Amino acid sequence: MLTLSIKHWREILRGFRCLKISKTTLPVLTYVRVLINIDTVTVTGTDLGQTVTYQLPRTGEMGIGEFLVPIKDLQAALSRRSAKGILGIEAGPEKGTFHIEEDGSVSRIPFATIDAVEFPEPSPLGEQVGGLVVHAVQQLAPALACASQDPTREILNAVRVEPEAVVATDGWRLFHAEGRTGIVEAFSLPASVFLQEFDTTKPVAVYRNDEHVQSMACVQGPWTYRWQVPVGQFPNWSAVVPKHTDAWQAVTFSKDDLHQLTVNLAKLPSLSGKNAPAGLLLRNGEVALWSGDGEERQFHPLAPLSRPEHGQFWTAFNFGYVHQALNWGATRLCLKDALSPLVLRGENREWVVMPLRMEEPQWPATLEKPRLVTREAPTHPRPVRHVARVAKPVVANVAVSEEEPQQAAEELVAEASRVREALKGIVRDLSALMKLGKDVLRERAGLKKEHAALKRSLKQLREINI
Structure with missing residues (x-):
């Protein structure tokens, strides 16, 4: 059984919010895979376009194996729980159970699962091609705000990282931050909310895998973020800057x-x-x-x-x-x-x-x-909770x-x-539709009677011998 604090589980799930699985037609993508090896525990989620992996050391009496956990059920189990509580997951090929310890009480919530064999295997990291320095990591969040969110403009749905600049644009505005980024060859990061998960005080390692479908990955701490490289060329942004x-x-x-x-x-x-x-x-x-x-x-x-x-x-x-x-x-x-x-x-x-x-x-x-x-500020303002993440x-x-x-x-x-006026109009329209429907039903009943009369007349004609 994998047991972590509820606070830790929430931090892990926050990294998976970038996955676009709400309208997927593949049920297996609505799960995260938990893989327990000899030394590590890996939690992986994917929407096929991007893959997020969180790795932590194996501790306690965790049994070696793998299983799938439905993301929505895990979110529901964590909802309205104390951050000091503990949540353990035990699962088999078809069924699983959340074990929740909170305020001295223990509760169990069952969930349905599927065989972990169906989960798609993440692509290998490939070769490391450099790393983003702290200055470049700090520019990702403001650049993300300027990237296009239009799904028809795939090339602009990205933050462009070049050797001397970080760039993003949606066609109406452009952001660029100059300075050494730490990479040799330019690449595009998807305009994903996962970029907000990077610690802005630490560098990020960058990998490229050119086998089969070209993919790239960023690694920082326990997080690994993989994505498929889009086909196309980023526009010449420097020509737009005055x-x-x-x-x-x-x-x-x-x-x-x-x-x-x-x-x-x-x-x-x-x-x-x-x-x-x-x-x-x-x-x-x-x-x-x-x-x-x-x-x-x-x-x-x-x-x-x-x-x-x-x-x-x-x-x-x-x-x-x-x-x-x-x-x-x-x-x-x-x-x-x-x-x-x-x-x-x-x-x-x-x-x-x-x-x-x-x-x-x-x-x-x-x-x-x-x-x-x-408005004047209060005499004793509430303390502000500072988050070092972003x-x-x-x-x-x-x-x-x-x-x-x-x-x-x-x-x-x-x-x-x-x-109110709009509702009145809707009621009038519905009344007219009901009246029209009744008229149609009456006409249909009349047609049925005429059809029956014609059938009887035809039958009588057939019985006449000439």
Whole structure:
């Protein structure tokens, strides 16, 4: 029996969340294989496109062998359990049992399984072709946020790792971080949430297997992540990155500026949506962020320009892309004109955001800063739990104005009215369908009677002798 703490099991399952098995037609892929050897225990899951393996030393009285465990049943067994509890798994060819020890009590949950022979064998690691240095590992998470999620663009569903750069793009924005990565030949990592499992303080070994179907693997600590190399060529991203941006207009943010900007941005109208449009207006050496339409348009003045100039120009962009870059550490914003990309820079990182095409709005004579209400921090804030695994972006708490509850209530009432009217329409349509159905049934009954009468008439005609 394999026995681990519930906390340990949850850490293992978190690594398997990248597997796309919810719509699989192969039942065996909904299981993880537990293989117990003389010295090690290996837990493996796969969706055929990517394979995740977790290895730990064999301890205690674990019997040598292998068995399959359904992922959903294991998740259900771990649900709402104390992290201090213990879960053991004992399984045979067809049946298995979860043994759970928690708060002094023991419970047993049976589950159904299948023969482990049906589980596909992972491909060999192959030859080591280098290793990602710590700097490159730290760029994987922000690059993952910019990779395409469109399944029809397989080449862009990846984070590109080159000898001197880490790159990702979805066609509308591009992320690249320059610096030595530790590998000699470029390759593409799938845009998988598993990349968030890598410890950003340790390097990652990279392997390539050219036998049969070309595959690659990354190994760090107990984790091994394998994937099939996609067919195709990653686009020439360097041709898209603007050159000589030092001559562009630029805004540099301090830490206080970034915090205040993050708080105030979400207060501007139309920025509640992830892909809501926003823009920048430059006028006589000053720059302001704008959002909203018509009379609702508001402005938030930013830091002074690096090269104050007279005149005016504006640009529009996807707010979600820029906000994400700011959360990942962008501190400098560079812009040239309304048709040029927006460039955001952080420490050893750069984001390129393509502008939106739209008609030039009507600008007011003066730019008034919107009145924003901020919320004071509590006297005794709750301690923040720091996770060393991945440094994720932190979004500041946004204050709520006094008008928002009333506005939210009005919107809720309006939405309820719309739903009620829609339901009335559905009821009317259903009533019409029921009436139509009854008419069809009546016509069908009439046709049956006519058909029976015709049969009787035909029978009578056949009985007449001439």
